[in-house]
Amino acid sequence: MIKVSNVTKKYPARLAVDDVSFEVARGEIVGFLGPNGAGKTTTMRMLTGYLEANAGDIEVAGFNLLTHPEEVRRRIGYLPESCPLYLEMRVDEYLWFRAELKGVGLAARRAKVNDVKERCGLTEVGKRIIGQLSKGYRQRVGLADALVHDPELLILDEPTVGLDPYQIRQVRELIRQLAEEHTILLSTHILPEVEAVCERILIINEGKIVASDTSENLHRMLHSTVLLEMEVQAKKEDALMELDALQGINVRECNMLAGGWLWIEMDAATPALRTRLFDLVVAKGWRLRALTEKEYSLEDTFVEITQRAKEGAV
Amino acid sequence: MKIFWCLLKKELRTCFLSPIAFVVMFFFWVLMGGNFVWLLYQLANGAPILTATQLLFGGPFISFSLPIVIPLITMRLFAEERKMGTLEALLTTPLKISALVLSKFFGALFFYLVLWLPIFIFAFILAKFSPSTEIVFPDWGALFAGSLGVVLVGGLYVAIGLLMSSLTSNQIVAAIAGFAVLFCTFLAGVFLAYTTANPVGRMLGHYFSSYTHMYDFARGIVNTHVIIFYLSATAWVLFAAVRVVESKRL
Numbered sequence: 001m002i003k004v005s006n007v008t009k010k011y012p013a014r015l016a017v018d019d020v021s022f023e024v025a026r027g028e029i030v031g032f033l034g035p036n037g038a039g040k041t042t043t044m045r046m047l048t049g050y051l052e053a054n055a056g057d058i059e060v061a062g063f064n065l066l067t068h069p070e071e072v073r074r075r076i077g078y079l080p081e082s083c084p085l086y087l088e089m090r091v092d093e094y095l096w097f098r099a100e101l102k103g104v105g106l107a108a109r110r111a112k113v114n115d116v117k118e119r120c121g122l123t124e125v126g127k128r129i130i131g132q133l134s135k136g137y138r139q140r141v142g143l144a145d146a147l148v149h150d151p152e153l154l155i156l157d158e159p160t161v162g163l164d165p166y167q168i169r170q171v172r173e174l175i176r177q178l179a180e181e182h183t184i185l186l187s188t189h190i191l192p193e194v195e196a197v198c199e200r201i202l203i204i205n206e207g208k209i210v211a212s213d214t215s216e217n218l219h220r221m222l223h224s225t226v227l228l229e230m231e232v233q234a235k236k237e238d239a240l241m242e243l244d245a246l247q248g249i250n251v252r253e254c255n256m257l258a259g260g261w262l263w264i265e266m267d268a269a270t271p272a273l274r275t276r277l278f279d280l281v282v283a284k285g286w287r288l289r290a291l292t293e294k295e296y297s298l299e300d301t302f303v304e305i306t307q308r309a310k311e312g313a314v
Numbered sequence: 315m316k317i318f319w320c321l322l323k324k325e326l327r328t329c330f331l332s333p334i335a336f337v338v339m340f341f342f343w344v345l346m347g348g349n350f351v352w353l354l355y356q357l358a359n360g361a362p363i364l365t366a367t368q369l370l371f372g373g374p375f376i377s378f379s380l381p382i383v384i385p386l387i388t389m390r391l392f393a394e395e396r397k398m399g400t401l402e403a404l405l406t407t408p409l410k411i412s413a414l415v416l417s418k419f420f421g422a423l424f425f426y427l428v429l430w431l432p433i434f435i436f437a438f439i440l441a442k443f444s445p446s447t448e449i450v451f452p453d454w455g456a457l458f459a460g461s462l463g464v465v466l467v468g469g470l471y472v473a474i475g476l477l478m479s480s481l482t483s484n485q486i487v488a489a490i491a492g493f494a495v496l497f498c499t500f501l502a503g504v505f506l507a508y509t510t511a512n513p514v515g516r517m518l519g520h521y522f523s524s525y526t527h528m529y530d531f532a533r534g535i536v537n538t539h540v541i542i543f544y545l546s547a548t549a550w551v552l553f554a555a556v557r558v559v560e561s562k563r564l
Contacts, residue, residue, distance in 0.1 A: 048406040052563050070408040078406045084399030088331055100320040101407050145403070 388475025463531025
């Protein structure tokens with residue numbers, strides 16, 4: 001659906017996107033993840049033709065963006081980062097205008113507008129002025145606009161930014177529903193969001209794609225170790241010293257809890273090391289109340305990947 | 315073409331809904347009223363009725379106010395879209411940038427022409443109450459020529475204001491830049507045409523001073539070279555605006 005090859009974008013002061021290539025297949029939901037300023041928005045703007053790349057080729061649905069920009073735009077529904085809308089217009093007016101602009105014929109327009117309003121939960125607010133709507137509703141108007149011409153590809157730039165947790169859940173639910181019929185590329189810097197919605201993750205940092213895989217695979221690829229969590233009652237210095245001495249254990253974090261308890265998080269070479277830990281606790285006469293294996297969060301993965309990319313670059 | 319109409323409808327709606335439009339309209343109509351009173355005063359003091367259209371269209375109150383009024387109408391055209399980010403939403407739909415620029419141009423020009431509508435009321439009043447002696451008002455030819463002048467000069471001014479608006483995301487900057495360009499060329503034209511003794515300067519001034527052109531139009535003089543000057547200059551400025559909007563994508 002999307003084929004980006006060796007795309008570079010330079011701004012006067014800096015290199016925003018540096019020789020990026022990736023592909024998105026039809027029907028996929030792909031999360032575009034990266035810290036702020038990593039080049040997500042720039043890449044999306046180039047895909048939609050708002051910005052022009054300095055080098056490289058972009059193909060959407062088999063059309064080259066340079067030679068057939070209108071064909072490409074016809075097939076893309078785009079929700080820009082800040083969700084720009086005409087605040088003085090009413091919701092109905094706005095969607096009607098956008099549908100007309102995107103070439104939805106008069107015969108189909110009313111049905112189309114009503115359909116997207118229903119899907120985005122806007123039926124009640126059709127007569128309201130957009131400027132008086134809450135951020136959550138505006139975001140939905142933006143989404144409805146992206147959908148109104150029934151595009152094959154949806155590009156959503158930070159679709160949940162600025163929403164409250166309840167609205168975030170609603171928007172995610174909507175995206176999941178949309179995924180049944182559309183190819184979706186969405187960007188975010190919120191990690192749980194990609195895990196919640198996306199099948200595949202593209203990680204971009206400092207203008208370069210540093211990883212592209214499912215989230216499970218990314219975990220597996222990065223972490224040959226497992227994450228263990230333990231709570232013991234012991235002196236902090238003693239515990240750290242003893243754990244350091246153990247082969248295959250690497251303490252990540254150690255916090256004091258109330259009542260002399262310590263909370264320790266560590267990387268272990270294998271899950272079987274838990275028995276060694278238990279033996280240690282018994283031998284030292286400490287008290288133990290928790291010892292579990294945990295999942296690495298995507299956050300850890302992300303930090304690790306960007307870190308590795310940086311080291312690789314140096 | 316369809317997209318152009320769609321954009322034009324939107325543009326007109328925005329234009330007539332914006333509060334600044336009504337403020338501009340109010341002040342322009344006050345000026346026009348003042349101009350009419352001044353005209354009546356002149357006529358009452360023995361000015362021939364022949365000069366009525368001249369004063370109606372080419373009165374100094376109005377001529378000097380145009381470099382301020384027009385940038386106030388055009389300042390929001392692109393600057394607001396840029397600031398609000400809606401330009402991104404527009405340019406990612408399958409529209410042609412030329413259609414966008416033209417729709418904004420004609421929308422603003424239409425609003426500007428609406429500002430001029432009271433002129434017909436004034437003309438009606440003059441026609442109704444002018445003494446039916448040897449020369450009658452209105453002189454339809456002069457009225458038509460004057461209107462043509464309003465459209466042509468207004469077109470170029472609006473195009474320049476639009477170009478300034480396309481260069482920035484700040485409406486104030488757009489308005490002041492438009493004002494600066496229009497006022498400088500306006501004054502340069504007037505000074506060259508009326509205050510220099512240098513014949514080349516005078517000729518040049520007469521060639522591009524909109525004040526002189528308006529004065530001629532209002533007397534019923536329609537010069538083809540003036541028409542061509544306005545049409546080509548407007549087209550050129552609009553083309554520049556299209557290129558500016560395109561180039562900001564780089």
